Amino acid sequence: MSIQAAQLPAKAALDGRGRAVAVGLRRVLGPDYRMGMLFVAPILLLVLALVAYPFGYAVYLSMTRKYVGLPPVWVGFDNYVKLTWDGFFQRAVVNSFIFTFGSVGVKLVLGMAMALVLTSQIRWRGFWTGVLLIPWVAPTVVSALNFLWIFDYSLGVLNYLLVRVFRLLPQGIGWLSEPGTAMASVIGVNIWRGFPFFGISFLAGMKAIPGELYEAAAVDGATALQRFRHVTVPGIKNILIIVVLLSTIWTFNDFQIVYILTKGGPGGATQVLPVFTYEIAFGAQRLGEAIAVALYMLPALAAVIIVLARYMRRGRRS
Amino acid sequence: MDNRLRDLSEQLAAGLIARREFLRKAAVVTGGTAAGLGVLRTMAGAQAKPKLRVWLFKSFVTAGNDVLAKHIETWGQERKVDVELDWATFGDREQKFVAAIEAGNPPDVAEMNLYGPMRYKPALRDVSKVATEIAKAKGGLLPFAEKATKVDGKFLGVPRYAMITVFYIRKDIMEAKGLKPPKLYDPDVVEFAKKTQDAAKDLWGFGQTLNRSDDGDGFMQNILWSYGGGPWDKDGKPALATSNREANLKALQFAVDTIKKHKIQPPGVMGWTDVSNNEAYMAGKLVTTNNGASLYYAMVAKKHELAAKTLLTLTPGGPAGSLVGGSCYNWGIFSKSKHAELGEDLIRWLEDETRFTEYMNASVGQAGPVYKGRADHPYWKSDPNFEAILQNILRSVMPGHPGPMTPAAVEVQAQKTLTDMAGRVVTAGLSPEAALKEAHARVEEIYKIRRG
Incomplete structure (x- = not known):
């Protein structure tokens, strides 16, 4: 038997295996999987280049000692371990949760109230919708700088109104100079800026609820509160969850309001994670540690994102 | 086709x-x-013409900025160089430098503050030749300027000017009360403030935030030194709650007392940023405050009525004297620059005495001397208020004092460790001992990291 003849069965076996793989792929990925891959390739490349690579690099840097202008030095989980026991970091985590849940809770209530008012028969509804959207539309930096002036003890308009015009207080309040009022102030500004997003989203959801449901409920003798509880809330449930989760992520990562108003002060009372990250990155110029601060809360946020994605997919299916 | x-x-x-x-x-x-x-x-x-990217510091003294930009543009025209100017101010310069260095795209030449040479050392070029040459022509460098720009025996910055803080007093109120400028913080400033303030009219004797800000941090640093303490010992080791503990405790207690016990500060002072005392002073709400010359410039430039009613004096001291944190703006050339020679030529051009004098005149006391020759310039006799600026500059000390200026000392200041310490006592109710201990742990941590 010649060598060529001996190779034939092996080649046939290889061809057979290749065909089997192709068949398997076709079964799993569908008959047009080659074409599908071709179509997906550009976006896959973009995601890899713009999301996966920077994220992977950030994770790598968070496990290094990286100073400005110097190459990173691998330290493993040292940065994360150190942060876990760092009192300033712990305070920033607690403050971030207070800031986030305080803001989101009130935004939810105000947003719902805004949507209910705008669905009722009020005059100039379009005008009021526009007015209520202004905080959401205005650039955050501009809003925060205005509030910095509004809250000023001596020169701010808030104390002026409370003390001089309405005479509600004998003397002004140091809005940004006491831990309690400073945290309340930054939460207040975040609420002012964020509640229109809740309101407008709920409004869109409420408009999609068929009027017949309300009519039927009214015929059955449901009170306004019962109609709200049993018709409105179920009707906007998915929107409500999505808006709350999105706002939680945004608020948790909010930097501008706290940085401009208090820079994390007084005495660290309003220090939240994004500002702490910034301080470590640009104040201390320890980039590896700063990225570790930013990534530390990622698992918690990832859980929120997973829940959010689940609801968004469910919303699309329904 | x-x-x-x-x-x-x-x-x-x-x-x-x-x-x-x-x-x-x-x-x-x-x-x-x-x-x-x-x-x-x-x-x-x-x-084609070579292109030089130059980053400048945008100070509050806008007339000085304009003169500097004009000088650079003239140089570009004369040397047939395309100059790309960019500005950064107090709040955004560090971010710009960090981003540019990490992206491998720093400017050719940059105007840096005193931290620049220490912080950006790996990315900076040795400019010893031009720095030495310029210093020699101007009678030599003042000691603080050499300390700020010379790192490991090499100049990484060419000194330009010093911007220092001084003590502002409402001269009209002081004279009406028959008082003299206070020399010590305790009891002079306290008594002065109590005699001159009128809380009912929202007029406060002293305005000095202990909040996270450059002003607050500078004050805390100065007061610790003036009480004989500070975060570092003479060997550059952490000393906040060890060898300097007693002095630091007294200084911290005094700083807190100005708000809590003596009540000579406005109630909202812990929420202030760097501009708040400027605004409050110009609004007539303060009798005294610490600030750089930019506040005086703002009043003079705007022909503000308080300009003539303001007296600038030396920063008050404590039991160990009056120590003031220094400043030294300087020119750096980045190692990535392909036009280092042009950068050096530009620096020589800008530090020419005729041009620098024009800049100094426009800066109303902000462009203080870093060279011995410039300290003797008649300009410093042209306004009685300039004397305090000049003397504060001449006696200024650098971060790390009484030890060397180290990366750890720079970071302790940049992280606002000292204002956080004071803030914890004023607003979080910590005892001064506990706050000192907490801050010391932070200084130790920074020391270990930066030494490693």
Whole structure:
């Protein structure tokens, strides 16, 4: 038997295996999987280049000692371990949760109230919708700088109104100079800026609820509160969850309001994670540690994102 | 269309050449043309003007900024250099530098503050030659300027000017009460403030935040030193709650007392930022405050009524004297620059005495001397208020005092460790001992990291 003849069965076996793989792929990925891959390739490349690579690099840097202008030095989980026991970091985590849940809770209530008012028969509804959207539309930096002036003890308009015009207080309040009022102030500004997003989203959801449901409920003798509880809330449930989760992520990562108003002060009372990250990155110029601060809360946020994605997919299916 | 390509397309249309031959010849012609154009572009580039990227510090003294920009533009025209100017101010310069260095795209030349040479050392070029040459021509460097710009025996910055803090007093109120400028914080400033303030009219004797800010941190640093303490010992080791503990405790207690016990500060002072005391002073709400010359400049430039009613004096001291944190703005050239010689030429041009004098005159006391020759300039006698600026500069000390200026000392200041310490006592109810201990742990941590 010649060598060529001996190779034939092996080649046939290889061809057979290749065909089997192709068949398997076709079964799993569908008959047009080659074409599908071709179509997906550009976006896959973009995601890899713009999301996966920077994220992977950030994770790598968070496990290094990286100073400005110097190459990173691998330290493993040292940065994360150190942060876990760092009192300033712990305070920033607690403050971030207070800031986030305080803001989101009130935004939810105000947003719902805004949507209910705008669905009722009020005059100039379009005008009021526009007015209520202004905080959401205005650039955050501009809003925060205005509030910095509004809250000023001596020169701010808030104390002026409370003390001089309405005479509600004998003397002004140091809005940004006491831990309690400073945290309340930054939460207040975040609420002012964020509640229109809740309101407008709920409004869109409420408009999609068929009027017949309300009519039927009214015929059955449901009170306004019962109609709200049993018709409105179920009707906007998915929107409500999505808006709350999105706002939680945004608020948790909010930097501008706290940085401009208090820079994390007084005495660290309003220090939240994004500002702490910034301080470590640009104040201390320890980039590896700063990225570790930013990534530390990622698992918690990832859980929120997973829940959010689940609801968004469910919303699309329904 | 290229004539050769036109010929080829005509031959193809006439059936004289095959499609494959047309494609092959067209590729050769196009490739050759592209290569030729590339060579031409390189030749054109070789004859184009060089481009120099210069980053400047945008100070609150806008007239000085304008003069500086004008000088650089004139230099560019004279030397036939395209200059790309960019500005950064107190709040965004560090971010710009960090981002540019990490992206491998720093400017050619940059105006840096005193932290620049220490912080950006890995990315900076040795400018010892030009720094020494300029210093020699101006009678030598003042000691603080050399300390700020010389790192590991090499100059990484060419000193330009010093911007210092001084003590502002409402002269009219002081004279009406028959008082003299206070020399010590305790009891002079406290008594002065109590005698001059009127809380009912929202007029406060002293305005000095202990909040996270450059002003607050500078004050805390100065007061610790003036009580004989500070975060560092003479060997550059952490001393906040060890060898300097007693002095630091007294200084911290005094700083807190100005708000809590003596009540000589406005109630909202812990929420202040760097501009708040400027605004409060100009609004007539403060009798005294600490600030750089920019506040005086703002009043003079705006012809504000308080300009003539303001007295600038030396920063008050404590039991160990009056120590003031220094400043030294300087020119750095980044190692990535392909035009280092042009950068050096620009620095020489800007530090020319005629041009610097024009800049100094426009800066109303902000451009303080860093060279011995400039300290004797008659300009410093032209306004009685300039004397305090000059003397504060001449006696200023650097971060790390009484030890060396180290990366750890720079970071302790940059992280606002000292204002956080005071803030924890004023607003979080910590005892001064506990706050000192907490801050010391932070200083130790920074020391370990930066030493490692």
